[in-house]
Amino acid sequence: MNLEFSNAKLEDLPKIMEIERAGFNASEASTEASMSERISLLSDTFIVAKLQKEIVGFVVGPAYNKRYIDDELYEKSLPNDDNDAYQTILSIAVDPKHHGKNIGSQLLNKMVEIAKNNNRKLVTLTCLSRLIPFYEKNGFVNEGKSSSEHANETWFNMVRNV
Template identity: 45%
Template sequence: MEITNVTMNDLQAILRIENLGFTSEEAGTKEQYQDRIKKLNDTFLVAKIDNKVVGFLVGPATEEEYVEDWMYEHTPDNVLTGGNQIIFTIAVDPEYRGHSIGSKLLDAIEKNAKLAKRKSISLTSLERNVPFYLKNGFENKGIADSNHADEIWYNLVKAIQ
């Protein structure tokens, strides 16, 4: 498996995985993903096996500590150094789950975040996925101030050492 930065050629595979893993209310649109690929190339990673996208992770590096709902509609530009690494989405093709791909994507973004002197990595998660993030070194900071897809989200944060 290799983890690389996204290219526009990865868009269709990303949209397929996104729609397999999220409800229509939760999932990002084609237009949002085109914007994210353009704006967040440095913080948009894809995992590939035999040149096939099997997972991805995307989010901006911002001054904000937590994901905020407005960010989903208006992708912020990455701060060059410092700030916090936000994760909008981490998703793995259902056929490839259980092979540590999600954990390897988190490790890769953490390495990038350390190099860019970020303070933390932050994301929101549904309750059913919280154990995965705890296992990967995140701390549950409680219920997020979010009404994305009318669901209850939890803020998870990992300090960068």
């Protein structure tokens, strides 16, 4: 499968939101305003995957100065700082019509590649317990329960060296 990767654009927002809402419940999903802000501020680390010109998935997260994501990152986006040591992933989602096609893994690898090219130490994310095996299959290590209270869920810190 020949996926094309590109930086997200504001014109991609409707499809990104459709995929986001399909992948996360209402309390977990980002708002349209938040995603729009991320597209504007994080264009170099907001990647969409396209299959035959159709967006089928995306991954986004800012560079950060802490090993683990905390809830403030979900509330306010800041531009990437070249001095930050860590690359976060706040959201990764694949259109349900395209599940099982390795798109999520390819998006993770794309973010790892970006992190490496920007001299980050590792990629960090939080996930629900049911997703730990997926991330471990993709080279991430579970470093335990997160302090995040996002959406009143129990999250786990996952990291992958670059």
